[in-house]
Amino acid sequence: xxxxxxxxxxxxxxxxxxxxxxxxxxxxxxxxxxxxxxxxxxxxxxxxxxxxxxxxxxxxxxxxxxxxxxxxxxxxxxxxxxxxxxxxxxxxxxxxxxxxxxxxxxxxxxxxxx
Amino acid sequence: xxxxxxxxxxxxxxxxxxxxxxxxxxxxxxxxxxxxxxxxxxxxxxxxxxxxxxxxxxxxxxxxxxxxxxxxxxxxxxxxxxxxxxxxxxxxxxxxxxxxxxxxxxxxxxx
Numbered sequence: 001x002x003x004x005x006x007x008x009x010x011x012x013x014x015x016x017x018x019x020x021x022x023x024x025x026x027x028x029x030x031x032x033x034x035x036x037x038x039x040x041x042x043x044x045x046x047x048x049x050x051x052x053x054x055x056x057x058x059x060x061x062x063x064x065x066x067x068x069x070x071x072x073x074x075x076x077x078x079x080x081x082x083x084x085x086x087x088x089x090x091x092x093x094x095x096x097x098x099x100x101x102x103x104x105x106x107x108x109x110x111x112x113x114x
Numbered sequence: 115x116x117x118x119x120x121x122x123x124x125x126x127x128x129x130x131x132x133x134x135x136x137x138x139x140x141x142x143x144x145x146x147x148x149x150x151x152x153x154x155x156x157x158x159x160x161x162x163x164x165x166x167x168x169x170x171x172x173x174x175x176x177x178x179x180x181x182x183x184x185x186x187x188x189x190x191x192x193x194x195x196x197x198x199x200x201x202x203x204x205x206x207x208x209x210x211x212x213x214x215x216x217x218x219x220x221x222x223x224x225x
Contacts, residue, residue, distance in 0.1 A: 006157075031211065042118065042203070042215035050211070090157055102148045102163040103205070103213070107156055 023091035137204035
């Protein structure tokens with residue numbers, strides 16, 4: 001079955017450390033997204049990518065970086081510049097543009113600063 | 115600026131009850147609206163997607179309606195079951211790659 005795989009499920013980060021969250025999809029979707037979810041808030045967009053080797057900042061990109069070297073993969077790096085990284089991170093994908101097609105989400109990665 | 119609101123934030127109902135979840139948005143210029151279910155610690159599962167030209171969509175015991183003029187969508191759940199307990203989120207796609215998510219309604223169905 002097609003879907004989105006996020007790993008790891010849980011991740012712990014020490015102060016000053018960079019960590020990378022993995023997102024892989026086998027849906028042949030063009031667009032991929034990273035969202036951050038905090039308790040009691042709606043999802044907030046970190047980065048999105050329409051095609052390979054292209055990505056755009058979302059509403060809260062500071063302290064994060066991404067790459068899109070393959071259509072199937074869109075990893076997110078949480079850098080030491082992100083001062084409050086503890087949150088639930090969700091990766092999603094859509095067919096081109098998302099206008100007529102809805103989102104498919106992965107199962108999420110919970111990141112905690114220790 | 116598009117804003118999406120879901121009220122109430124939490125809802126508790128007895129098993130078997132029919133219920134309605136609400137989603138309000140401030141700008142009627144939308145492309146589509148999507149309803150999701152989220153179980154604790156899990157990702158979002160798509161329930162229904164309504165295009166801007168549609169009035170409603172149905173899947174099993176679920177029915178979602180869309181009224182752009184009033185900026186409202188409702189998710190109707192018939193004959194609720196304990197397994198329906200989850201958080202329900204709506205998401206409004208406003209154009210390009212911009213989608214605004216509501217904070218969700220946490221539903222608890224008591225056996």
